[in-house]
Amino acid sequence: MDLDDVVLEAESDNTGLFDDLLSGEPIFENKEVLRPSYTPHELPHRTDQINQMATILVSALRGETPSNILIYGKTGTGKTASAKFVSQELESTSQKYDVPCEVEYINCEVTDTQYRVLAQLANKFIEKNERVIADRVEAYRELHSNALDDPAVLDGTEFSTAEAVESRVAELEADADEMEEVPMTGWPTDRVYSTFFDAVDYHERVVVIMLDEIDKLVEKSGDDTLYNLSRMNSELTNSRISIMGISNDLKFTDFLDPRVKSSLGEEEIVFPPYDANQLRDILQHRADTAFKTDALTDDVIPLCAAFAAQEHGDARRALDLLRTAGELAERSQAETVSEEHVRQAQDKIELDRVVEVVRTLPTQSKIVLFAVILLEKNGVHNINTGEVFNIYKRLCEEIDADVLTQRRVTDLISELDMLGIVNAVVVSKGRYGRTKEMGLSVPVEETEAVLLSDSRLGDIENAQPFVQARFDN
DNA sequence: AATCCACAGGAAGATTAGGATA
DNA sequence: TATCCTAATCTTCCTGTGGATT
Numbered sequence: 001m002d003l004d005d006v007v008l009e010a011e012s013d014n015t016g017l018f019d020d021l022l023s024g025e026p027i028f029e030n031k032e033v034l035r036p037s038y039t040p041h042e043l044p045h046r047t048d049q050i051n052q053m054a055t056i057l058v059s060a061l062r063g064e065t066p067s068n069i070l071i072y073g074k075t076g077t078g079k080t081a082s083a084k085f086v087s088q089e090l091e092s093t094s095q096k097y098d099v100p101c102e103v104e105y106i107n108c109e110v111t112d113t114q115y116r117v118l119a120q121l122a123n124k125f126i127e128k129n130e131r132v133i134a135d136r137v138e139a140y141r142e143l144h145s146n147a148l149d150d151p152a153v154l155d156g157t158e159f160s161t162a163e164a165v166e167s168r169v170a171e172l173e174a175d176a177d178e179m180e181e182v183p184m185t186g187w188p189t190d191r192v193y194s195t196f197f198d199a200v201d202y203h204e205r206v207v208v209i210m211l212d213e214i215d216k217l218v219e220k221s222g223d224d225t226l227y228n229l230s231r232m233n234s235e236l237t238n239s240r241i242s243i244m245g246i247s248n249d250l251k252f253t254d255f256l257d258p259r260v261k262s263s264l265g266e267e268e269i270v271f272p273p274y275d276a277n278q279l280r281d282i283l284q285h286r287a288d289t290a291f292k293t294d295a296l297t298d299d300v301i302p303l304c305a306a307f308a309a310q311e312h313g314d315a316r317r318a319l320d321l322l323r324t325a326g327e328l329a330e331r332s333q334a335e336t337v338s339e340e341h342v343r344q345a346q347d348k349i350e351l352d353r354v355v356e357v358v359r360t361l362p363t364q365s366k367i368v369l370f371a372v373i374l375l376e377k378n379g380v381h382n383i384n385t386g387e388v389f390n391i392y393k394r395l396c397e398e399i400d401a402d403v404l405t406q407r408r409v410t411d412l413i414s415e416l417d418m419l420g421i422v423n424a425v426v427v428s429k430g431r432y433g434r435t436k437e438m439g440l441s442v443p444v445e446e447t448e449a450v451l452l453s454d455s456r457l458g459d460i461e462n463a464q465p466f467v468q469a470r471f472d473n
Numbered sequence: 474a475a476t477c478c479a480c481a482g483g484a485a486g487a488t489t490a491g492g493a494t495a
Numbered sequence: 496t497a498t499c500c501t502a503a504t505c506t507t508c509c510t511g512t513g514g515a516t517t
Contacts, residue, residue, distance in 0.1 A: 407506070477515100
């Protein structure tokens with residue numbers, strides 16, 4: 001039996017793994033458009049902000065240094081998308097008019113120390129320089145060989161002899177050799193800084209450095225990076241740099257050195273949250289390309305917009321909701337996405353969030369939460385701190401973990417409360433003391449499954465004996 | 474009115490972990 | 496590589512408290 005037969009057979013009896021899934025009418029036309037990573041070419045309701053940015057950054061195309069920009073706005077208000085859009089436009093325009101102008105994007109959530117920021121920037125510019133050098137070397141080599149044949153080609157160039165061209169090539173290659181990639185770790189910070197400095201200053205250009213989630217950088221490693229970057233301009237001779245900071249936190253400049261604060265915040269642009277109507281426009285706009293025509297019932301988009309508007313106008317959330325609703329509809333073989341799918345999607349996203357939060361909890365918090373779950377499963381309501389602590393102690397002994405004090409455990413319970421995993425209220429029971437009463441505010445089964453998937457908690461077998469019947473009243 | 478339960482939660486010092494620095 | 500710093504975590508010790516009970 002050769003391959004063709006296999007394929008034919010699979011087609012004929014229609015029991016293949018993917019057949020069922022493929023058979024239904026597809027709902028999505030292009031799902032990518034709904035992903036958070038997608039940068040749209042049009043950003044509805046952000047024209048003001050985009051124009052402001054453009055107005056500030058045009059000076060880069062005139063070879064002047066643009067003012068530093070600080071962009072504020074909550075998550076999902078289109079900050080990053082707008083900034084990336086503007087920088088794409090800036091770079092393409094700069095190529096059109098042949099002005100040396102470059103934008104570098106750094107996400108400070110990922111690259112969160114001064115060293116890594118500088119190293120990453122340095123390497124990017126070294127790479128760019130090497131490309132520039134390679135191009136020139138090639139051009140000069142050609143010129144050189146032509147000049148050997150016919151010295152007249154040098155007329156009108158900066159060179160008088162073929163040897164001059166040759167020595168220029170040697171010079172450039174020496175430059176290229178000198179540029180050393182910055183390793184991920186190991187160098188002193190000031191060496192990385194000067195490498196970066198030299199790389200940027202290698203030739204004439206205006207550089208815009210986009211620092212996304214700049215508040216995370218400041219939070220984790222202070223304002224040194226920003227201070228160094230902002231004073232670079234006074235020492236650079238060939239190039240200019242401009243910083244574009246993007247922040248979720250409106251108050252993060254409070255922690256900055258006043259000098260950094262004033263130089264960084266030369267221009268400030270605020271992205272207000274979207275309201276439900278604006279979200280509806282955005283969703284509609286994307287849905288047109290993302291979904292097949294008539295794949296959505298009329299109330300789907302308004303509903304997504306309404307849900308997301310409750311969550312502080314987060315467009316990312318709205319798109320996530322719409323995409324998840326579409327996926328759920330697709331999975332259930334539905335012809336269209338309905339309101340019901342959106343509600344399911346809302347639940348699914350919430351569950352995913354809880355699962356993620358619980359999964360990444362520190363072990364001690366997990367044990368505390370597990371104690372709460374055990375009590376809850378045994379039908380105990382209004383669980384109080386003492387009970388949790390007793391179960392917690394025995395769980396710790398069982399899995400051979402350190403036992404924290406009750407004082408600490410009350411703090412851990414408060415943290416779980418803040419994360420919305422349990423809800424705890426302080427109540428006084430008169431003669432019988434004063435305690436926190438709590439209950440689980442997430443689904444029991446799913447949460448327990450997540451906890452048991454932890455390597456430390458996994459081997460708790462037969463947990464029931466931990467909880468004795470409670471004889472109250 | 475006085476008592477007293479069963480903790481809450483503040484203050485301050487100890488311990489630890491991770492990262493910077495020499 | 497050793498050690499030094501800092502921030503986070505944890506403990507110890509403590510005072511405070513709402514209201515049923517005495």
